[in-house]
Amino acid sequence: MVTFNRADACAGTETVLLNIGPQHPSTHGVTHILVELSGETVVAAKPILGYLHRGIEKLAEYRTWQQDLVYTDRLDYVSQIGNEWAYCRAVERLTAIEVPERAEWIRTLFCELNRITSHIMWYAGVTMDIGTMGTPFIYAFKARERIYDFFEAVTGARMMYNYFRFGGVRCDVAPGLLEDIHDYLGGEFLELMDDLDALLLGNEIVQSRMKGIGAFTTAQLVEWGITGPFLRASGLAQDLRKDAPYGAYDKVEFAVPTSTVSDSFARCEVRMAEMREAASICRQVIERMPEGDISVKVPRLLKPEAGEVYVRTESPRGELGIYLVSDGGPKPYRFRVRSPIFYNISALPKMLPGWKLQDALVIFGGIDTSMGEIDR
Amino acid sequence: MSGLGWNTVLWLAGLFALMALTALIGVYWERKVIGHFQARRGPLHHGWHGLLQLPADMVKMISKEDVVPTKADRMLFQVAPMFVAVPAFTSLAAMTFMPGVAFVDMRHGLFFVFAMQTVMPVGFALIGWSCDNKYTLLGGLRAAAQLISYEIPMLLAAMGVVMSVGSMRLTDIAQAQASGPWFIVRQPIGFVIFSLAVLAEINRTPFDMPEAESELVAGYHTEYSGMKFGLVQLAEYTALLMGSYLIATLFLGGWNMPLLPASPVWLFLKTVLLMTSTMWFRATFPRLRVDTLMEMSWKILIPVALANIMLVASLMLVLPKRWF
Amino acid sequence: MTPELAAIVGSFPDAELDSSGLDPLVRVPRDSYRALVAALAGAGCRLSDVTAVDHMASIEVVVQLLASASEQFSVHCMVHEDDPRIDTLVPVFPSAEYAEREVFDLFGVDFLGHPDPSRVLLPDHFLGHPLRKEFGLEVAPW
Structure with a gap:
């Protein structure tokens, strides 16, 4: 743990305010971080949010429960299935809809595939942040493209899937596709993962840039409200897929990757391991996928009884919560998204001071932001 | 090469063509090389394998609006790129291609090149300062600090070669490797230090912090557009050419090739090979951290380079002249 | 809810535990x-979220707490629309800082003692608090 003393860092000289973003090559989306520098050392940092604020929480109050499903894709636009699932789970819990077994397994499969593509996006971002020309980026995107093809084959879309429905999924998986996914994740994907590991974790310059950088204690991270891989890299195996299982997570074998080092490099290791675990979950799901219905009949105009529900799921970035209040009408009375990255990025003012500017961007890359969900 | 005649004019034209072409072909070559490293194919659509991309880029560069930021120091902003470009181009004059084939076969050619390179940090700092932009300021200061720190190990490493040859004329240095082994074999430590320092001198990955895209947008040349940006870019590629040429001449035998007749072709191939390998680094490596870079120069390279000089000097006393 | 936490809630005579939902x-x-929240935090509860719901005449501040990794419950507190002030939770849970800023931004609830009471998602010159029910979609006050 680094103890930071502002007076020492400034050493009687003037500081410089530097805008990182909103238009900047290293920001992922329209992030804006205002950093105060003394030389190359960050002495203060403040994220300035809201550039992508579309008022989704407000708009959702003006649409029916089903229509709101479309908005969830647009929250965290690199982990769309995770958001859809969180919202569906919340509504299903509120209205006590039973989801058929097969639908739960299909949901688990696509959620984990989405976790892989989401982590690939993080991989691309973090390798660019530390200054590669984009070679690892393009290598990683080979896998993303392949998995997006699978999504396209099932949902018809490559980005905004709108695949889940209350009580199931929209359509079944085409015959043969499951075998394709299984083959890909068991062979070509793992070979590519070895390459990606070598390009990131095996590179000595990366190690010198990341080891020991952004080392925070578990207690600090919990206090700052950090969840997800960032927290797990500090040794706390907090994963809602294990702690409060949903879908088919209690029926498949998987490990929660953790690390005790809690620096930027450990966060990379944890995310890389999570991608392999996700692939393993997908293969198990495909091997043991039960037959049966993929959805139950749900009234076209859903009117849940008055009440409220809060459901948390493990998104690739942390604990994604959906809080819904119903007044018994056809539209949600309140639609609230507890965004994991909103909480993670709000810890930046406490994380960054004391580190060099270049380290600050490495730490920021470890958060894996997706502005669509922060700004909503 | 004495007297002002057609010969001189031809050489001058050659020099000019060299510096203009290096940058253009360098850009094209770099895009192609990096493209293939990234499982892409680089420019492809204009002309044969995208060769017409070159004139297109040139026309684009020239026809772009030359923006001067309102708050910039106008005079310095206009002049600063010259401080980078002129020394870079002038240093090309010291290039020799064969005994007797040179722009100017200077008696202190190596010294001249280093002297010219010493001016460049001033240019970078001026560019950074004149724009009144924080990114350029940080980039310019980073560049100046980096160039100054790496000039010292570069000079010290070259010193070993100069001591051994007993001359600073680039022709003599290359000729000294005609009979004996190349200096990469005789002074491997010097070669490693020199190559690293050259890589840092020309701001190439993994030492490209001055233009670190992910932190400083485009570093010191963020505010430059149009032909001024082109000039800075031109200077950078010229520096890349000069650096590769120096490594080839000082340590890789220049125009000599074992068992084969000496020819400028070898020099050209070696230079291109070295330039391509810097592009390889760029496609593969991330960037180091600024303070790591400084530490590497002051705490590792300079002491080792000094020790290398001592080693060379003692070996010169002990071993026969042919070897050292 | 564990008996210990229920006992803590019970020690506050004006707090009311509702297990029907x-x-x-x-x-x-x-x-x-x-x-109450501080007492619950002292018993090991973690903060999951701070948000609010507008009930026309009053605004309900909702604090989602986690008794354990899988056990969740919430603390609700009504503030009147004419006097939308409430104590900040930042001294208890530092992670509440930005969430409370968001509630201030979107609902107009003032958090007393908040270290940085400013808007977070909307620009500083924005008028109104869009998640209040009287803020219709048709109205564009800026």
């Missing part, structure tokens, strides 16, 4: 709001 729910008046 899907998750346990504690209603507490504004005066003992922070004291």
Whole structure:
């Protein structure tokens, strides 16, 4: 743990305010971080949010429960299935809809595939942040493209899937596709993962840039409200897929990757391991996928009884919560998204001071932001 | 090469063509090389394998609006790129291609090149300062600090070669490797230090912090557009050419090739090979951290380079002249 | 909700535990709001979220707490629309800082003692608090 003393860092000289973003090559989306520098050392940092604020929480109050499903894709636009699932789970819990077994397994499969593509996006971002020309980026995107093809084959879309429905999924998986996914994740994907590991974790310059950088204690991270891989890299195996299982997570074998080092490099290791675990979950799901219905009949105009529900799921970035209040009408009375990255990025003012500017961007890359969900 | 005649004019034209072409072909070559490293194919659509991309880029560069930021120091902003470009181009004059084939076969050619390179940090700092932009300021200061720190190990490493040859004329240095082994074999430590320092001198990955895209947008040349940006870019590629040429001449035998007749072709191939390998680094490596870079120069390279000089000097006393 | 936590809630005479919903729910008046949350935090509860719901005449601040990794419950506190002030939770849970800023931004609830009471998602010159029910979609006050 680094103890930071502002007076020492400034050493009687003037500081410089530097805008990182909103238009900047290293920001992922329209992030804006205002950093105060003394030389190359960050002495203060403040994220300035809201550039992508579309008022989704407000708009959702003006649409029916089903229509709101479309908005969830647009929250965290690199982990769309995770958001859809969180919202569906919340509504299903509120209205006590039973989801058929097969639908739960299909949901688990696509959620984990989405976790892989989401982590690939993080991989691309973090390798660019530390200054590669984009070679690892393009290598990683080979896998993303392949998995997006699978999504396209099932949902018809490559980005905004709108695949889940209350009580199931929209359509079944085409015959043969499951075998394709299984083959890909068991062979070509793992070979590519070895390459990606070598390009990131095996590179000595990366190690010198990341080891020991952004080392925070578990207690600090919990206090700052950090969840997800960032927290797990500090040794706390907090994963809602294990702690409060949903879908088919209690029926498949998987490990929660953790690390005790809690620096930027450990966060990379944890995310890389999570991608392999996700692939393993997908293969198990495909091997043991039960037959049966993929959805139950749900009234076209859903009117849940008055009440409220809060459901948390493990998104690739942390604990994604959906809080819904119903007044018994056809539209949600309140639609609230507890965004994991909103909480993670709000810890930046406490994380960054004391580190060099270049380290600050490495730490920021470890958060894996997706502005669509922060700004909503 | 004495007297002002057609010969001189031809050489001058050659020099000019060299510096203009290096940058253009360098850009094209770099895009192609990096493209293939990234499982892409680089420019492809204009002309044969995208060769017409070159004139297109040139026309684009020239026809772009030359923006001067309102708050910039106008005079310095206009002049600063010259401080980078002129020394870079002038240093090309010291290039020799064969005994007797040179722009100017200077008696202190190596010294001249280093002297010219010493001016460049001033240019970078001026560019950074004149724009009144924080990114350029940080980039310019980073560049100046980096160039100054790496000039010292570069000079010290070259010193070993100069001591051994007993001359600073680039022709003599290359000729000294005609009979004996190349200096990469005789002074491997010097070669490693020199190559690293050259890589840092020309701001190439993994030492490209001055233009670190992910932190400083485009570093010191963020505010430059149009032909001024082109000039800075031109200077950078010229520096890349000069650096590769120096490594080839000082340590890789220049125009000599074992068992084969000496020819400028070898020099050209070696230079291109070295330039391509810097592009390889760029496609593969991330960037180091600024303070790591400084530490590497002051705490590792300079002491080792000094020790290398001592080693060379003692070996010169002990071993026969042919070897050292 | 564990007996220990229920006992803590019970020690606040004005707090009311409601277990009829899907998750346990504690209603507490504004005066003992922070004291109750602090007591629950002292018993090991973690903060999951701070948000609010507009009920026209009053605004309900909702604090989602986690008793353990899988057990969740919420603390609800009503503030009147004419006097939308409540104690900040930042001294208890530092992670509440930005969430409370968001509630201030979108609902106009003032958090007393908040270290940085400013808008977070909307620009500083924005008028109104869009998640209030009277803020219609048709109205564009800026």
